[in-house]
Amino acid sequence: MGSPLINLHNISYQYEQTKALIDINLTIAEGDFLAIIGPNGSGKSTLLKIILGLLKPTSGEVLLFGKPVNQFKEKERIGYVSQKSNSFNTGFPATVTEVVRSGLVKKTGLFHRYPANVNKQVRQALKSVGMDEYSMKNIGDLSGGQQQRVFIARALISNPNVLILDEPTVGVDSKNVKSFYNMLSHLNREHNITIVLVTHDVDAVSKSISHVACLNQRIHFHGFKNEMDQMSDEQLEAWYGHAVRKVDHQSEVKS
Numbered sequence: 580m581g582s583p584l585i586n587l588h589n590i591s592y593q594y595e596q597t598k599a600l601i602d603i604n605l606t607i608a609e610g611d612f613l614a615i616i617g618p619n620g621s622g623k624s625t626l627l628k629i630i631l632g633l634l635k636p637t638s639g640e641v642l643l644f645g646k647p648v649n650q651f652k653e654k655e656r657i658g659y660v661s662q663k664s665n666s667f668n669t670g671f672p673a674t675v676t677e678v679v680r681s682g683l684v685k686k687t688g689l690f691h692r693y694p695a696n697v698n699k700q701v702r703q704a705l706k707s708v709g710m711d712e713y714s715m716k717n718i719g720d721l722s723g724g725q726q727q728r729v730f731i732a733r734a735l736i737s738n739p740n741v742l743i744l745d746e747p748t749v750g751v752d753s754k755n756v757k758s759f760y761n762m763l764s765h766l767n768r769e770h771n772i773t774i775v776l777v778t779h780d781v782d783a784v785s786k787s788i789s790h791v792a793c794l795n796q797r798i799h800f801h802g803f804k805n806e807m808d809q810m811s812d813e814q815l816e817a818w819y820g821h822a823v824r825k826v827d828h829q830s831e832v833k834s
């Protein structure tokens with residue numbers, strides 16, 4: 580196991596009326612590709628916001644690279660692509676290059692100059708998501724999946740160690756979901772980027788991930804993805820809140 584990059588200790592979170600998270604303990608290590616899965620309203624987005632320091636837990640502690648989240652200053656080490664990235668105003672006349680370059684703003688500040696090698700950095704980021712041929716296109720002229728790749732390139736331009744994605748395949752048509760997850764797998768394996776994502780595509784994502792966390796207010800399972808198959812029906816029911824039936828897609832295809 581790689582060194583721990585994100586540690587959550589006894590995290591709980593309460594919105595005014597709703598208990599969203601209860602006593603979450605989770606360690607994400609260098610090199611992990613973790614999918615957080617769970618039914619609607621199970622606290623997935625809340626958990627990501629707590630990791631990113633956008634919400635302060637009601638109780639518990641978050642450590643990023645060994646430091647408490649409020650003392651962690653190297654924000655560029657964690658890239659984030661929110662669920663709403665591709666609801667960006669696509670009528671806005673920005674090229675793919677401009678969108679990716681804007682990922683450096685948090686590093687340079689609004690009124691600072693971009694570094695001299697910015698064009699090379701943009702090219703590398705676009706290449707790593709398979710979009711280098713689209714650099715001069717208008718972002719509004721791309722498909723949902725292509726736009727999402729550009730937003731990932733924007734997150735990658737500051738060379739993060741960790742990439743956090745909230746439902747990145749919303750807006751990606753089903754035939755492109757597989758190649759989208761292959762691209763994330765490539766970033767994880769070849770560029771050594773630790774990936775944490777929230778998704779509902781349990782089946783499509785399962786070929787790419789190393790770990791899975793099943794969340795429904797509490798963590799009902801966290802471990803290697805092949806161990807998830809050993810969850811008992813009782814554990815599955817407790818997780819989902821109602822009876823669930825396991826479907827083996829492999830045997831469905833064979834029979």
Ligand SMILES: Nc1ncnc2c1ncn2[C@@H]1O[C@H](COP(=O)(O)OP(=O)(O)OP(=O)(O)O)[C@@H](O)[C@H]1O
Pocket residue numbers: 594595596597598599617618619620621622623624625626
């Ligand atoms: N800003 C908020 N104010 C009050 N309650 C909220 C707020 N955001 C989320 N909640 C509630 O907290 C719970 C967890 O919500 P969260 O968005 O984290 O779930 P989720 O698993 O990401 O859901 P989905 O899969 O539907 O996106 C839900 O019951 C939700 O209604």
